[in-house]
Amino acid sequence: MGIDLSKMTCIEDLRQVAERRVPRMFYDYADSGSYTQGTYRANEAQFQRIQLRQRVAVNMQGRSTRSTMVGEDVAMPVAIAPTGLTGMQHADGEILAAQAAKEFGIPFTLSTMSICSLEDIAEHTGRHPFWFQLYMMRDRDFMERLIERAKAANCSALQLTLDLQILGQRHKDIKNGLSTPPRPTLANLINLATKPRWCLGMLATRRRSFGNIVGHVTGVADMSSLSSWTADQFDPTLNWADVEWVKKRWGGKLILKGIMDAEDARLAADSGADALVVSNHGGRQLDGAPASIDALPAIAQAVDRRIEVWMDGGIRSGQDVLKARALGARGTLIGRSFLYGLGAFGRPGVARALQIIHKELDVTMAFCGHTDIENVGPEILLPGTYPQPAGQ
Numbered sequence: 001m002g003i004d005l006s007k008m009t010c011i012e013d014l015r016q017v018a019e020r021r022v023p024r025m026f027y028d029y030a031d032s033g034s035y036t037q038g039t040y041r042a043n044e045a046q047f048q049r050i051q052l053r054q055r056v057a058v059n060m061q062g063r064s065t066r067s068t069m070v071g072e073d074v075a076m077p078v079a080i081a082p083t084g085l086t087g088m089q090h091a092d093g094e095i096l097a098a099q100a101a102k103e104f105g106i107p108f109t110l111s112t113m114s115i116c117s118l119e120d121i122a123e124h125t126g127r128h129p130f131w132f133q134l135y136m137m138r139d140r141d142f143m144e145r146l147i148e149r150a151k152a153a154n155c156s157a158l159q160l161t162l163d164l165q166i167l168g169q170r171h172k173d174i175k176n177g178l179s180t181p182p183r184p185t186l187a188n189l190i191n192l193a194t195k196p197r198w199c200l201g202m203l204a205t206r207r208r209s210f211g212n213i214v215g216h217v218t219g220v221a222d223m224s225s226l227s228s229w230t231a232d233q234f235d236p237t238l239n240w241a242d243v244e245w246v247k248k249r250w251g252g253k254l255i256l257k258g259i260m261d262a263e264d265a266r267l268a269a270d271s272g273a274d275a276l277v278v279s280n281h282g283g284r285q286l287d288g289a290p291a292s293i294d295a296l297p298a299i300a301q302a303v304d305r306r307i308e309v310w311m312d313g314g315i316r317s318g319q320d321v322l323k324a325r326a327l328g329a330r331g332t333l334i335g336r337s338f339l340y341g342l343g344a345f346g347r348p349g350v351a352r353a354l355q356i357i358h359k360e361l362d363v364t365m366a367f368c369g370h371t372d373i374e375n376v377g378p379e380i381l382l383p384g385t386y387p388q389p390a391g392q
Protein backbone atom coordinates (compact mmCIF):
# COMPACT_ATOMS: atom_id res chain seq x y z
CA MET A 1 0.00 0.00 0.00
CA GLY A 2 1.29 3.43 -0.91
CA ILE A 3 1.94 5.97 1.80
CA ASP A 4 1.22 9.63 1.09
CA LEU A 5 4.53 11.50 1.29
CA SER A 6 2.76 14.70 2.30
CA LYS A 7 1.68 12.92 5.52
CA MET A 8 5.34 12.62 6.47
CA THR A 9 5.62 15.71 8.63
CA CYS A 10 8.75 15.03 10.67
CA ILE A 11 11.91 12.91 10.48
CA GLU A 12 10.45 10.42 12.96
CA ASP A 13 7.67 9.64 10.44
CA LEU A 14 10.31 8.78 7.84
CA ARG A 15 12.21 6.65 10.35
CA GLN A 16 9.15 4.54 11.06
CA VAL A 17 8.52 3.85 7.37
CA ALA A 18 12.21 3.08 6.79
CA GLU A 19 12.10 0.59 9.64
CA ARG A 20 9.31 -1.26 7.86
CA ARG A 21 10.78 -1.14 4.36
CA VAL A 22 14.53 -1.66 4.78
CA PRO A 23 15.86 -5.18 5.52
CA ARG A 24 16.59 -5.59 9.20
CA MET A 25 20.40 -5.78 8.93
CA PHE A 26 20.66 -2.52 6.98
CA TYR A 27 18.08 -0.66 9.05
CA ASP A 28 19.92 -1.71 12.21
CA TYR A 29 23.26 -0.76 10.65
CA ALA A 30 21.96 2.81 10.30
CA ASP A 31 19.91 3.08 13.45
CA SER A 32 22.41 2.03 16.07
CA GLY A 33 25.44 3.19 17.97
CA SER A 34 28.42 1.41 19.46
CA TYR A 35 28.42 -0.63 22.68
CA THR A 36 25.82 0.75 25.17
CA GLN A 37 24.67 3.35 22.58
CA GLY A 38 25.01 5.99 25.32
CA THR A 39 26.73 8.53 23.06
CA TYR A 40 24.35 7.73 20.21
CA ARG A 41 21.36 8.56 22.41
CA ALA A 42 23.05 11.60 23.97
CA ASN A 43 23.57 13.19 20.55
CA GLU A 44 19.81 13.59 20.15
CA ALA A 45 18.87 14.03 23.79
CA GLN A 46 21.26 16.90 24.51
CA PHE A 47 19.67 19.03 21.80
CA GLN A 48 16.38 18.79 23.69
CA ARG A 49 17.86 20.40 26.81
CA ILE A 50 18.72 23.60 24.98
CA GLN A 51 15.91 26.14 25.12
CA LEU A 52 15.19 28.91 22.67
CA ARG A 53 14.20 32.49 23.46
CA GLN A 54 10.90 33.39 21.87
CA ARG A 55 10.78 36.96 20.56
CA VAL A 56 7.65 38.73 19.34
CA ALA A 57 6.64 41.81 17.37
CA VAL A 58 9.69 41.51 15.15
CA ASN A 59 9.12 41.90 11.39
CA MET A 60 9.43 38.34 10.05
CA GLN A 61 9.08 39.03 6.37
CA GLY A 62 11.69 38.14 3.76
CA ARG A 63 13.55 35.42 5.60
CA SER A 64 16.71 33.67 4.37
CA THR A 65 18.38 30.46 5.48
CA ARG A 66 21.05 30.76 2.77
CA SER A 67 24.65 30.54 3.87
CA THR A 68 28.01 29.16 2.78
CA MET A 69 30.10 26.14 3.76
CA VAL A 70 33.78 26.36 2.78
CA GLY A 71 32.77 29.13 0.40
CA GLU A 72 30.05 27.13 -1.38
CA ASP A 73 26.53 28.56 -1.44
CA VAL A 74 24.04 26.41 0.45
CA ALA A 75 20.24 26.79 0.65
CA MET A 76 20.59 26.10 4.39
CA PRO A 77 23.69 25.33 6.49
CA VAL A 78 23.22 21.57 6.13
CA ALA A 79 25.11 19.01 4.03
CA ILE A 80 24.52 15.30 3.53
CA ALA A 81 27.01 13.38 5.72
CA PRO A 82 29.08 10.56 4.25
CA THR A 83 27.50 7.23 5.12
CA GLY A 84 28.75 3.79 4.14
CA LEU A 85 26.49 1.23 2.44
CA THR A 86 23.90 3.86 1.54
CA GLY A 87 23.06 1.94 -1.61
CA MET A 88 21.80 -0.82 0.68
CA GLN A 89 19.17 1.39 2.35
CA HIS A 90 17.65 1.70 -1.13
CA ALA A 91 18.88 0.58 -4.55
CA ASP A 92 21.22 3.21 -6.04
CA GLY A 93 20.88 5.13 -2.77
CA GLU A 94 23.91 7.40 -3.15
CA ILE A 95 22.84 8.50 -6.64
CA LEU A 96 19.30 9.28 -5.43
CA ALA A 97 20.51 11.21 -2.38
CA ALA A 98 23.02 13.18 -4.47
CA GLN A 99 20.27 14.10 -6.93
CA ALA A 100 17.95 15.22 -4.12
CA ALA A 101 20.73 17.29 -2.52
CA LYS A 102 21.59 18.93 -5.83
CA GLU A 103 17.94 19.81 -6.43
CA PHE A 104 17.62 21.30 -2.95
CA GLY A 105 20.86 23.25 -3.17
CA ILE A 106 22.94 21.61 -0.45
CA PRO A 107 26.17 19.57 -0.72
CA PHE A 108 26.21 15.79 -0.90
CA THR A 109 29.15 13.83 0.52
CA LEU A 110 30.00 10.40 -0.89
CA SER A 111 31.62 7.93 1.52
CA THR A 112 34.67 5.87 0.55
CA MET A 113 32.53 2.90 1.61
CA SER A 114 29.63 3.73 -0.68
CA ILE A 115 27.89 1.29 -2.99
CA CYS A 116 27.64 3.70 -5.94
CA SER A 117 31.03 4.90 -7.14
CA LEU A 118 32.50 8.37 -7.57
CA GLU A 119 32.00 7.96 -11.31
CA ASP A 120 28.35 6.89 -10.83
CA ILE A 121 27.57 10.07 -8.89
CA ALA A 122 29.31 12.32 -11.44
CA GLU A 123 27.47 10.66 -14.30
CA HIS A 124 24.01 10.82 -12.71
CA THR A 125 24.21 14.40 -11.42
CA GLY A 126 25.42 15.99 -14.66
CA ARG A 127 28.89 16.42 -13.11
CA HIS A 128 27.47 18.78 -10.49
CA PRO A 129 30.19 19.25 -7.83
CA PHE A 130 29.89 17.01 -4.75
CA TRP A 131 32.13 16.17 -1.81
CA PHE A 132 34.10 13.00 -1.19
CA GLN A 133 34.98 11.44 2.17
CA LEU A 134 38.26 9.63 2.52
CA TYR A 135 39.45 7.06 5.03
CA MET A 136 43.19 6.77 5.52
CA MET A 137 44.31 3.40 4.18
CA ARG A 138 47.61 1.60 4.17
CA ASP A 139 47.62 1.16 0.40
CA ARG A 140 48.85 4.65 -0.51
CA ASP A 141 48.82 3.88 -4.23
CA PHE A 142 45.13 3.12 -3.97
CA MET A 143 44.60 6.33 -1.96
CA GLU A 144 46.38 8.39 -4.58
CA ARG A 145 44.21 6.86 -7.27
CA LEU A 146 41.10 7.53 -5.21
CA ILE A 147 42.08 11.18 -4.76
CA GLU A 148 42.69 11.48 -8.51
CA ARG A 149 39.32 9.85 -9.21
CA ALA A 150 37.63 12.35 -6.85
CA LYS A 151 39.22 15.21 -8.78
CA ALA A 152 38.15 13.69 -12.10
CA ALA A 153 34.58 13.28 -10.78
CA ASN A 154 34.48 17.04 -10.08
CA CYS A 155 34.51 16.81 -6.28
CA SER A 156 34.85 20.28 -4.81
CA ALA A 157 35.91 19.36 -1.26
CA LEU A 158 37.42 16.38 0.51
CA GLN A 159 36.42 15.24 4.00
CA LEU A 160 39.14 13.24 5.71
CA THR A 161 37.66 11.16 8.53
CA LEU A 162 40.00 10.94 11.52
CA ASP A 163 37.96 8.90 13.99
CA LEU A 164 37.69 5.47 12.38
CA GLN A 165 41.09 3.86 12.14
CA ILE A 166 39.80 1.14 14.41
CA LEU A 167 36.18 0.11 14.62
CA GLY A 168 33.80 0.63 17.53
CA GLN A 169 31.58 -2.41 17.90
CA ARG A 170 27.89 -2.34 17.10
CA HIS A 171 26.33 -5.43 18.64
CA LYS A 172 23.48 -5.66 16.14
CA ASP A 173 25.80 -5.75 13.11
CA ILE A 174 27.49 -8.83 14.52
CA LYS A 175 24.23 -10.51 15.50
CA ASN A 176 22.67 -9.73 12.09
CA GLY A 177 25.74 -10.99 10.21
CA LEU A 178 25.92 -7.69 8.28
CA SER A 179 27.29 -8.26 4.77
CA THR A 180 26.91 -6.82 1.29
CA PRO A 181 24.95 -8.26 -0.43
CA PRO A 182 23.14 -10.13 2.39
CA ARG A 183 24.08 -13.81 2.71
CA PRO A 184 21.19 -16.11 1.80
CA THR A 185 20.67 -17.52 5.29
CA LEU A 186 17.19 -18.65 6.31
CA ALA A 187 16.73 -15.68 8.66
CA ASN A 188 17.78 -13.23 5.94
CA LEU A 189 15.55 -14.80 3.32
CA ILE A 190 12.55 -14.68 5.65
CA ASN A 191 13.24 -11.02 6.39
CA LEU A 192 13.83 -10.14 2.71
CA ALA A 193 10.52 -11.78 1.77
CA THR A 194 8.78 -9.04 3.75
CA LYS A 195 10.59 -6.25 1.82
CA PRO A 196 9.44 -6.74 -1.81
CA ARG A 197 9.98 -3.09 -2.75
CA TRP A 198 13.61 -3.21 -1.62
CA CYS A 199 14.21 -6.55 -3.35
CA LEU A 200 12.79 -5.36 -6.68
CA GLY A 201 15.00 -2.28 -6.55
CA MET A 202 18.05 -4.40 -5.84
CA LEU A 203 17.26 -6.83 -8.65
CA ALA A 204 17.03 -3.91 -11.06
CA THR A 205 20.46 -2.46 -10.23
CA ARG A 206 23.96 -3.78 -10.74
CA ARG A 207 25.27 -1.72 -7.81
CA ARG A 208 25.45 -4.14 -4.89
CA SER A 209 28.99 -3.91 -3.63
CA PHE A 210 31.54 -1.23 -2.74
CA GLY A 211 31.71 0.77 -5.96
CA ASN A 212 34.82 2.79 -5.10
CA ILE A 213 36.84 -0.30 -4.31
CA VAL A 214 35.77 -3.45 -6.15
CA GLY A 215 37.46 -3.50 -9.54
CA HIS A 216 39.97 -0.83 -8.45
CA VAL A 217 42.10 -2.93 -6.12
CA THR A 218 43.77 -6.12 -7.20
CA GLY A 219 42.59 -9.19 -5.30
CA VAL A 220 39.22 -7.73 -4.27
CA ALA A 221 36.44 -9.29 -6.28
CA ASP A 222 33.67 -9.77 -3.75
CA MET A 223 32.54 -8.90 -0.27
CA SER A 224 34.14 -11.80 1.55
CA SER A 225 37.60 -10.81 0.37
CA LEU A 226 36.63 -7.15 0.72
CA SER A 227 35.81 -7.40 4.43
CA SER A 228 39.24 -8.82 5.14
CA TRP A 229 40.71 -6.13 2.88
CA THR A 230 39.05 -3.31 4.89
CA ALA A 231 40.05 -4.86 8.21
CA ASP A 232 43.67 -4.88 7.00
CA GLN A 233 43.49 -1.60 5.15
CA PHE A 234 42.27 1.08 7.58
CA ASP A 235 45.58 2.48 8.74
CA PRO A 236 45.89 2.61 12.56
CA THR A 237 49.09 4.69 12.29
CA LEU A 238 47.12 7.73 10.99
CA ASN A 239 48.63 10.96 12.36
CA TRP A 240 48.97 14.64 11.47
CA ALA A 241 51.76 13.93 8.96
CA ASP A 242 49.23 11.88 6.99
CA VAL A 243 46.82 14.80 7.04
CA GLU A 244 49.57 16.85 5.42
CA TRP A 245 50.14 14.03 2.89
CA VAL A 246 46.46 14.06 1.90
CA LYS A 247 46.30 17.86 1.82
CA LYS A 248 49.23 18.01 -0.57
CA ARG A 249 47.90 15.40 -2.96
CA TRP A 250 44.36 16.75 -2.94
CA GLY A 251 45.28 20.43 -3.24
CA GLY A 252 41.68 21.63 -2.78
CA LYS A 253 39.30 22.35 0.10
CA LEU A 254 39.96 19.96 2.99
CA ILE A 255 37.59 19.19 5.86
CA LEU A 256 38.72 17.20 8.91
CA LYS A 257 35.93 15.08 10.35
CA GLY A 258 35.70 13.54 13.79
CA ILE A 259 37.14 16.20 16.12
CA MET A 260 35.83 16.10 19.70
CA ASP A 261 38.59 17.78 21.69
CA ALA A 262 39.70 21.43 21.84
CA GLU A 263 43.38 20.47 21.64
CA ASP A 264 42.77 18.40 18.49
CA ALA A 265 40.74 21.30 17.11
CA ARG A 266 43.74 23.63 17.48
CA LEU A 267 45.92 21.08 15.68
CA ALA A 268 43.29 20.82 12.94
CA ALA A 269 43.37 24.59 12.52
CA ASP A 270 47.21 24.51 12.47
CA SER A 271 47.09 21.84 9.73
CA GLY A 272 45.75 24.37 7.25
CA ALA A 273 42.46 22.54 6.68
CA ASP A 274 39.50 24.68 5.67
CA ALA A 275 36.97 23.26 8.13
CA LEU A 276 36.60 20.71 10.89
CA VAL A 277 33.55 18.70 11.86
CA VAL A 278 32.80 18.24 15.56
CA SER A 279 31.63 14.66 15.33
CA ASN A 280 31.60 11.41 17.29
CA HIS A 281 30.66 9.53 14.12
CA GLY A 282 26.99 9.55 15.09
CA GLY A 283 27.75 7.68 18.33
CA ARG A 284 29.22 4.77 16.38
CA GLN A 285 32.79 4.89 17.66
CA LEU A 286 33.80 6.00 21.19
CA ASP A 287 30.85 5.13 23.42
CA GLY A 288 31.14 7.44 26.41
CA ALA A 289 32.19 10.46 24.38
CA PRO A 290 30.02 13.53 24.97
CA ALA A 291 27.21 14.51 22.64
CA SER A 292 28.58 16.51 19.71
CA ILE A 293 26.45 19.53 20.59
CA ASP A 294 28.03 19.58 24.07
CA ALA A 295 31.55 19.44 22.63
CA LEU A 296 30.88 22.20 20.11
CA PRO A 297 31.21 25.42 22.19
CA ALA A 298 34.69 24.64 23.56
CA ILE A 299 35.91 23.70 20.10
CA ALA A 300 34.46 26.82 18.49
CA GLN A 301 36.22 28.85 21.16
CA ALA A 302 39.55 27.03 20.72
CA VAL A 303 39.48 27.49 16.95
CA ASP A 304 38.61 31.18 17.29
CA ARG A 305 37.42 31.45 13.65
CA ARG A 306 40.76 30.35 12.17
CA ILE A 307 38.88 27.69 10.18
CA GLU A 308 35.19 26.89 9.83
CA VAL A 309 33.67 24.74 12.57
CA TRP A 310 30.82 22.41 11.66
CA MET A 311 29.08 19.72 13.68
CA ASP A 312 27.08 16.55 13.22
CA GLY A 313 25.38 13.99 15.42
CA GLY A 314 21.74 13.83 16.47
CA ILE A 315 20.30 16.43 14.10
CA ARG A 316 16.69 15.41 13.50
CA SER A 317 15.07 18.81 13.00
CA GLY A 318 15.56 22.37 11.86
CA GLN A 319 15.48 23.41 15.51
CA ASP A 320 18.63 21.32 16.02
CA VAL A 321 20.33 23.02 13.06
CA LEU A 322 19.49 26.44 14.50
CA LYS A 323 20.84 25.49 17.95
CA ALA A 324 24.07 24.22 16.41
CA ARG A 325 24.44 27.41 14.44
CA ALA A 326 23.82 29.50 17.57
CA LEU A 327 26.58 27.60 19.37
CA GLY A 328 29.19 28.29 16.72
CA ALA A 329 28.71 25.73 13.93
CA ARG A 330 28.78 27.44 10.55
CA GLY A 331 27.54 24.22 8.97
CA THR A 332 26.00 20.90 9.96
CA LEU A 333 25.92 17.40 8.47
CA ILE A 334 22.96 15.06 8.63
CA GLY A 335 23.32 11.26 8.59
CA ARG A 336 20.29 9.31 9.78
CA SER A 337 17.82 12.09 8.93
CA PHE A 338 18.48 11.60 5.22
CA LEU A 339 19.00 7.83 5.48
CA TYR A 340 15.51 7.37 6.94
CA GLY A 341 14.00 9.36 4.07
CA LEU A 342 16.01 7.34 1.56
CA GLY A 343 15.10 3.96 3.06
CA ALA A 344 11.44 4.94 3.25
CA PHE A 345 10.88 6.48 -0.20
CA GLY A 346 14.12 6.76 -2.19
CA ARG A 347 14.88 10.13 -3.75
CA PRO A 348 11.52 11.78 -2.85
CA GLY A 349 12.09 10.68 0.75
CA VAL A 350 15.46 12.45 0.89
CA ALA A 351 13.85 15.53 -0.66
CA ARG A 352 11.10 15.32 1.96
CA ALA A 353 13.65 15.09 4.80
CA LEU A 354 15.37 18.23 3.49
CA GLN A 355 12.05 20.10 3.13
CA ILE A 356 11.05 19.15 6.67
CA ILE A 357 14.33 20.35 8.17
CA HIS A 358 14.32 23.51 6.09
CA LYS A 359 10.79 24.48 7.05
CA GLU A 360 11.46 23.85 10.73
CA LEU A 361 14.65 25.90 10.53
CA ASP A 362 12.93 28.81 8.81
CA VAL A 363 9.96 28.96 11.19
CA THR A 364 12.07 28.50 14.33
CA MET A 365 14.45 31.23 13.26
CA ALA A 366 11.47 33.57 12.84
CA PHE A 367 10.07 32.70 16.28
CA CYS A 368 13.48 33.60 17.68
CA GLY A 369 13.24 37.02 16.08
CA HIS A 370 15.60 36.60 13.13
CA THR A 371 15.09 36.85 9.39
CA ASP A 372 18.63 35.99 8.24
CA ILE A 373 20.49 32.93 9.46
CA GLU A 374 23.76 34.79 9.05
CA ASN A 375 22.81 36.97 12.04
CA VAL A 376 21.87 34.14 14.42
CA GLY A 377 24.11 33.82 17.48
CA PRO A 378 23.94 32.56 21.07
CA GLU A 379 21.50 35.35 21.98
CA ILE A 380 18.65 33.12 20.70
CA LEU A 381 19.38 30.59 23.47
CA LEU A 382 18.02 30.74 27.00
CA PRO A 383 20.93 31.25 29.41
CA GLY A 384 21.60 28.28 31.65
CA THR A 385 20.15 25.78 29.17
CA TYR A 386 23.04 25.44 26.75
CA PRO A 387 26.59 24.05 27.02
CA GLN A 388 29.43 26.51 27.59
CA PRO A 389 33.18 26.08 27.20
CA ALA A 390 34.77 24.89 30.46
CA GLY A 391 35.63 27.74 32.83
CA GLN A 392 32.65 29.90 31.86
Ligand SMILES: Cc1cc2nc3c(=O)[nH]c(=O)nc-3n(C[C@H](O)[C@H](O)[C@H](O)COP(=O)(O)O)c2cc1C
Pocket residue numbers: 029030031043081082083084085111112113133161257279280281282283284312313314315333334335336337
Ligand atom coordinates in the same frame (compact mmCIF):
# COMPACT_ATOMS: atom_id res chain seq x y z
C1 LIG B 1 24.93 4.18 8.57
C2 LIG B 1 26.04 5.15 8.78
C3 LIG B 1 27.22 4.99 8.05
C4 LIG B 1 28.26 5.91 8.21
N1 LIG B 1 29.39 5.79 7.44
C5 LIG B 1 30.33 6.77 7.49
C6 LIG B 1 31.41 6.75 6.57
O1 LIG B 1 31.51 5.89 5.72
N2 LIG B 1 32.33 7.74 6.69
C7 LIG B 1 32.24 8.73 7.62
O2 LIG B 1 33.10 9.60 7.69
N3 LIG B 1 31.19 8.76 8.48
C8 LIG B 1 30.25 7.83 8.43
N4 LIG B 1 29.16 7.90 9.27
C9 LIG B 1 29.04 9.02 10.19
C10 LIG B 1 28.29 10.19 9.54
O3 LIG B 1 29.07 10.79 8.55
C11 LIG B 1 27.90 11.27 10.55
O4 LIG B 1 29.04 11.65 11.28
C12 LIG B 1 26.80 10.82 11.51
O5 LIG B 1 25.86 10.03 10.84
C13 LIG B 1 26.11 12.03 12.12
O6 LIG B 1 25.16 11.64 13.03
P1 LIG B 1 23.58 11.51 12.70
O7 LIG B 1 23.42 10.24 11.95
O8 LIG B 1 22.96 11.47 14.06
O9 LIG B 1 23.18 12.71 11.89
C14 LIG B 1 28.13 6.98 9.14
C15 LIG B 1 26.94 7.11 9.87
C16 LIG B 1 25.91 6.22 9.68
C17 LIG B 1 24.62 6.42 10.46
